[in-house]
Amino acid sequence: MNKFIQARTEEIKYHETFYSYNVLFEPGTWLAKPVKIVMDMLELFNHNEIQILDLGCGVGRNSIPIAQKLKNHQGIITCVDLIPTAIEHLIENSKKYDVHNQIIAEIADAELFLIKPNGFDYIIACSCLEHLSSVDAFRIVVNRMIEGTKENGINTILMSTEIEELDIETGEINEGLIELNLKTEETFALLQELYEDWEILFKRYLPQTIDEMKYGKEIEFRSNWITFVARRKGGIS
Numbered sequence: 001m002n003k004f005i006q007a008r009t010e011e012i013k014y015h016e017t018f019y020s021y022n023v024l025f026e027p028g029t030w031l032a033k034p035v036k037i038v039m040d041m042l043e044l045f046n047h048n049e050i051q052i053l054d055l056g057c058g059v060g061r062n063s064i065p066i067a068q069k070l071k072n073h074q075g076i077i078t079c080v081d082l083i084p085t086a087i088e089h090l091i092e093n094s095k096k097y098d099v100h101n102q103i104i105a106e107i108a109d110a111e112l113f114l115i116k117p118n119g120f121d122y123i124i125a126c127s128c129l130e131h132l133s134s135v136d137a138f139r140i141v142v143n144r145m146i147e148g149t150k151e152n153g154i155n156t157i158l159m160s161t162e163i164e165e166l167d168i169e170t171g172e173i174n175e176g177l178i179e180l181n182l183k184t185e186e187t188f189a190l191l192q193e194l195y196e197d198w199e200i201l202f203k204r205y206l207p208q209t210i211d212e213m214k215y216g217k218e219i220e221f222r223s224n225w226i227t228f229v230a231r232r233k234g235g236i237s
């Protein structure tokens, strides 16, 4: 099996199992609460009918709280995920939290998903772009995000880079089995280039570790976790 297919197969297996055993917003896992900066950026919008896109939305850790904020402002969030069961859980969660009218849910590979040009105020890719097939695909998707963003709109990208996996039992460290394992500096250089005309609002990386069950064993997922937020400059004011 080639490495991409192997990585994709394991990612799907991991997420399907994880989503079936863990409940959104229950303490103890990464589903416990939304990502602060993703939510904070919403405060920069003060108009109604905001259009948001969440690529690799999962079961709605960010999409559901965003939809709650949009509810009284006629906003809509389009939520895209590769895994059908993730979207099923997202739809259930949107009903549970009474925000189903704010959500459009789509099963799609972010790499193939065509973003409506100039269609969104805010585009989020939280743990999604490291699942693309190549650097070229990364460029294509980010360019679609850029083209899909309205004037003064925001893109928030969070992703793992320089991924390693520690086998807890043997202590062995291997390169992470992920579709796109970019170096941290390379990723920032790419983002800087792609967003050259934009205002960079926030940029940093932090080492992170997550305990996971993968390949039938306990592993520690290690990476440099990138946060990159940029705003498209507005027209002549």
Ligand SMILES: C[S@@+](CC[C@H](N)C(=O)[O-])C[C@H]1O[C@@H](n2cnc3c(N)ncnc32)[C@H](O)[C@@H]1O
Binding pocket: 011, 015, 055, 056, 057, 058, 059, 060, 061, 062, 080, 081, 082, 083, 086, 108, 109, 110, 111, 125, 126, 127, 128, 131, 132
């Ligand atoms: C770590 S989870 C994060 C989910 C969500 N963004 C969050 O922050 O809770 C990564 C998600 O990306 C989805 N994903 C992976 N590769 C994808 C792709 N190529 N296109 C769309 N979604 C993808 C997975 O199915 C999974 O739900």
